[in-house]
Amino acid sequence: MTESNAASGQPQQDDGASAAAPGTAAPSRRAVLGWGGAGLALGAAAAGGAAAALGGGSDLVSASAAGAAVPFHGEHQAGIASAVQDRLHFAAFDVRTKDRAELVELLKEWTAAARLMTAGLPVGDVHEGLPEAPPTDTGEALGLKASRLTLTVGFGPGLFAKDRFGLEDRRPAALVDLELFPGDNLDPARSGGDLCVQACADDPQVAVHAIRQLARIGFGRVAVRWSQLGFGKTSSTTPDEQTPRNMMGFKDGTRNISGTDKAALDKHVWVGAGDGSDWLTGGSYLVARRIRMNIETWDRTSLREQEDIFGRDKGEGAAVGKSKERDEPFLKAMKPQAHVRLAHPDSNNGATILRRGYSFTDGTDGLGRLDAGLFFLAYQRDVRTGFVPVQRNLAKSDVLNEYIQHVGSAVFAVPPGVRDKDDWWGRALFA
Ligand SMILES: C=CC1=C(C)c2cc3[nH]c(cc4nc(cc5[nH]c(cc1n2)c(C)c5CCC(=O)O)C(CCC(=O)O)=C4C)c(C)c3C=C
Numbered sequence: 001m002t003e004s005n006a007a008s009g010q011p012q013q014d015d016g017a018s019a020a021a022p023g024t025a026a027p028s029r030r031a032v033l034g035w036g037g038a039g040l041a042l043g044a045a046a047a048g049g050a051a052a053a054l055g056g057g058s059d060l061v062s063a064s065a066a067g068a069a070v071p072f073h074g075e076h077q078a079g080i081a082s083a084v085q086d087r088l089h090f091a092a093f094d095v096r097t098k099d100r101a102e103l104v105e106l107l108k109e110w111t112a113a114a115r116l117m118t119a120g121l122p123v124g125d126v127h128e129g130l131p132e133a134p135p136t137d138t139g140e141a142l143g144l145k146a147s148r149l150t151l152t153v154g155f156g157p158g159l160f161a162k163d164r165f166g167l168e169d170r171r172p173a174a175l176v177d178l179e180l181f182p183g184d185n186l187d188p189a190r191s192g193g194d195l196c197v198q199a200c201a202d203d204p205q206v207a208v209h210a211i212r213q214l215a216r217i218g219f220g221r222v223a224v225r226w227s228q229l230g231f232g233k234t235s236s237t238t239p240d241e242q243t244p245r246n247m248m249g250f251k252d253g254t255r256n257i258s259g260t261d262k263a264a265l266d267k268h269v270w271v272g273a274g275d276g277s278d279w280l281t282g283g284s285y286l287v288a289r290r291i292r293m294n295i296e297t298w299d300r301t302s303l304r305e306q307e308d309i310f311g312r313d314k315g316e317g318a319a320v321g322k323s324k325e326r327d328e329p330f331l332k333a334m335k336p337q338a339h340v341r342l343a344h345p346d347s348n349n350g351a352t353i354l355r356r357g358y359s360f361t362d363g364t365d366g367l368g369r370l371d372a373g374l375f376f377l378a379y380q381r382d383v384r385t386g387f388v389p390v391q392r393n394l395a396k397s398d399v400l401n402e403y404i405q406h407v408g409s410a411v412f413a414v415p416p417g418v419r420d421k422d423d424w425w426g427r428a429l430f431a
């Protein structure tokens with residue numbers, strides 16, 4: 001059954017791995033399967049059965065209050081244009097196996113697990129099986145709702161390296177190795193990765209559980225290279241909802257691509273059929289940057305200067321000279337090196353990206369300063385005409401640079417959506 005997904009504007013296959021209709025109780029992992037539910041081997045069937053019992057329905061992506069499920073199957077992966085959830089656990093993996101067949105098998109197993117978890121189901125039973133063996137699902141999400149969990153997978157440049165998996169001819173030209181931008185202070189231990197999984201959910205335990213299961217399933221074949229927890233989304237794809245604020249206290253995401261703007265998504269986010277890599281049609285490219293903020297310095301900066309830096313006021317979020325957040329910005333009214341002026345498409349040959357970042361606070365840094373900032377995530381149709389020109393402009397002269405530092409960086413090709421229960425992440429790439 002194909003239905004239109006109101007929040008993404010994209011058709012989604014609802015084969016049963018979706019959830020309750022608006023107004024009905026969303027499934028919880030315990031409510032659906034009980035303690036004796038299906039294991040991973042029964043994956044698709046279990047997900048289908050559970051959702052069928054609940055009546056399916058997919059127009060619920062922004063129904064956060066219901067703890068709803070976001071359809072897993074569709075033309076595009078969920079977690080890009082779909083409504084941004086409250087929490088993030090992002091993980092980049094190194095592939096350890098040298099065997100292409102093992103990598104393919106892993107991607108199939110990951111897909112089956114993702115299909116279950118996004119439907120609010122465990123990846124296996126906790127109480128059946130040998131007591132001497134570890135349970136298949138670690139259990140910490142039992143009883144929790146689907147919480148709009150989305151799992152979005154990406155393939156890093158290393159996967160396409162020569163003499164690795166026979167994919168060297170399939171590397172898209174747009175999957176560039178990012179240059180070192182002025183001011184970058186990148187930590188290799190927080191950068192790169194052969195694979196990534198972006199887990200977003202309204203409940204942090206659901207997002208963390210999902211990454212943990214995938215890492216556990218991948219044991220021996222992949223290893224987590226780095227990961228990042230995020231909270232307080234710093235941009236939205238739902239302009240009708242209140243714009244979230246970042247750790248600097250400013251509304252962030254005012255001017256972003258809306259998840260219902262199909263024309264803008266087709267133009268700026270989804271890889272098109274003629275773009276050069278057929279296997280990626282319907283997919284996208286993801287740039288991830290861990291951006292540390294000098295919070296203590298920022299907090300000693302005057303309000304006027306803070307507002308000049310962004311080119312918007314702190315309370316309403318209106319552009320300089322305007323009174324409302326959504327009023328069209330007049331760039332020339334801003335200081336020449338204001339962040340918004342330099343980041344705007346008009347200053348970058350039209351370059352437009354879909355931002356989907358999160359705030360982070362990872363304790364203190366040993367010097368009494370908060371290790372906090374923005375985990376910047378941006379999706380685009382081509383990294384060379386998306387993130388790169390904007391970041392070149394910002395790195396050169398953005399006055400915000402005095403208060404931030406890019407400390408982690410990664411880029412991934414994000415395959416199209418998993419179409420149905422027989423499909424799996426990366427099928428077209430490995431075909
Ligand atoms: C390379 C792209 C960008 C990076 C890196 C980046 C970092 C960054 N941004 C903020 C805070 C805000 N950014 C805002 C707008 C904005 N930022 C980018 C791009 C990058 N930001 C774009 C494309 C835009 C939209 C420009 C436009 O079309 O007007 C805003 C204003 C509100 C909004 O429109 O979202 C804020 C606030 C921080 C704190 C930061 C690094 C830590």
Ligand SMILES: [Fe+2]
Pocket residue numbers: 339343
């Ligand atoms: Fe920005």
